[in-house]
Amino acid sequence: MTVVGVDMGGTNITVATVDDDHRVVERHRTATPAGPDAVLDAVVAGVRELDAGADAVGVGVPGPVADGVLLTAPNLAGFDHPVDVAARLGAALGLPVVAENDATAGVIGEWVAGAGRGARFLLGVWLGTGVGGGLVLEGRPFRGAFGGAGEFGHVPVRQGGALCGCGRRGCVEAYAGRANMEQAVRAAVAKGRRSILPELATERGKDRLTAGVWARALEREDDLAVEVLDEAVSALGAGIGAAINLLDLDRVVLGGGIAGKLGQPLVDRVARASRRHTLVPDADRTFALAALAAAAGVVAAAALARAATLTGDHPA
Ligand SMILES: [Zn+2]
Structure with a gap:
C-alpha cells in the first residue's frame, strides 16, 4: 500500500x-x-x-x-x-x-514505528514553541470525550504560576515551552541578569532562542540557561508525575526540538523529576527519546x- x-x-x-x-x-x-x-x-x-x-x-x-x-x-x-x-x-x-x-x-507515529513500540499506556510529550502531547491507552489512540485529551502542555503544575500562552496560569507549557522559556530569559536579562543566550542567538543570526542556542549555552554552563532549564525539567516532571498517578503509564516518549538536541540526558532528568511525584514505583516504566526525528x-x-x-x- x-x-x-x-x-x-x-x-x-x-x-x-x-x-x-x-x-x-x-x-x-x-x-x-x-x-x-x-x-x-x-x-x-x-x-x-x-x-x-x-x-x-x-x-x-x-x-x-x-x-x-x-x-x-x-x-x-x-x-x-x-x-x-x-x-x-x-x-x-x-x-x-x-x-x-x-x-x-x-x-501515534512513535507508537507504531518509533520509541513507543510495544507500549500499551503511552504518553508522548513534544517540546516545541509550546508543549504538545498525545496518549495511547490500552493499545489505542485516546482522544477523550470531546477530542481534548492529551493536552499535556496545559496540565497545571503550579497554582497561580507563570502565565501560559493559553491565557491560564501555571501550565507545564508556561515553564517548558520554548516561547515561555525565552520570555523568562528576556525578562531576567531586562532586569540586569547576565546571560550569553541573547548573544549566542545573535551570533547565529537567529531572532529567537533555538534549541541549538540553548544547547550551546548549557554546554557553557550559563547560569540563567541552567536555571530556566531546571524550571522546565521540574515542571515536566510534575506534569508527567500527575499523568502517571492518574493513568499508570508504562512508557513516556519525549520529543521535539530541545529534546532532540539535549537527547537522553534530558529524558533521564525528566524521568527522575517525575519520580518525585509518583505514588506507585515504576520498575518497568520506561522513558525514551522520540525516534522518528x-x-x-x-x-x-x-x-x-x-x-x-x-x-x-x-x-x-
Ligand atoms: Zn496553558
Whole structure:
C-alpha cells in the first residue's frame, strides 16, 4: 500500500510517500502559503507531484481536530475558523484522507514505528514553541470525550504560576515551552541578569532562542540557561508525575526540538523529576527519546492513514 503523509506546519508543508516499513521514500517541501485555500491547494499539488500513486493520505495539522475538521490553528494564517481539511482534500484528490492534530499524530507515529513500540499506556510529550502531547491507552489512540485529551502542555503544575500562552496560569507549557522559556530569559536579562543566550542567538543570526542556542549555552554552563532549564525539567516532571498517578503509564516518549538536541540526558532528568511525584514505583516504566526525528510528522500522518484504511476507521 502506498501511503502519503503530510505535515502541515506553520513554516513548511512537507509531503512524503512512506513505505510499509515506515520509511520515507520521496519527500517534497514547500513554504506554507497564507490562507486555507492556498494551503489546501499546496497540499494537493504536493501529493500529485509524488511519483508513486497514493492509496491514502494522512495529514498532521497544528490545531484541534474533530471528525477531520481543523477547528482552529493559531500558527496558520487565516485558519481562525473551522476548515474541513479531510473532506476538502479527499474531494480534490479522490482519495481517503485522514486529518489529525499533529501532536496526536506524533504519538501515534512513535507508537507504531518509533520509541513507543510495544507500549500499551503511552504518553508522548513534544517540546516545541509550546508543549504538545498525545496518549495511547490500552493499545489505542485516546482522544477523550470531546477530542481534548492529551493536552499535556496545559496540565497545571503550579497554582497561580507563570502565565501560559493559553491565557491560564501555571501550565507545564508556561515553564517548558520554548516561547515561555525565552520570555523568562528576556525578562531576567531586562532586569540586569547576565546571560550569553541573547548573544549566542545573535551570533547565529537567529531572532529567537533555538534549541541549538540553548544547547550551546548549557554546554557553557550559563547560569540563567541552567536555571530556566531546571524550571522546565521540574515542571515536566510534575506534569508527567500527575499523568502517571492518574493513568499508570508504562512508557513516556519525549520529543521535539530541545529534546532532540539535549537527547537522553534530558529524558533521564525528566524521568527522575517525575519520580518525585509518583505514588506507585515504576520498575518497568520506561522513558525514551522520540525516534522518528525530522521525519516524524509525515511518518506519523502516513501511519495514521494506513491504520485508518486498514481498520476502515474514519477515512472519507
Ligand atoms: Zn496553558
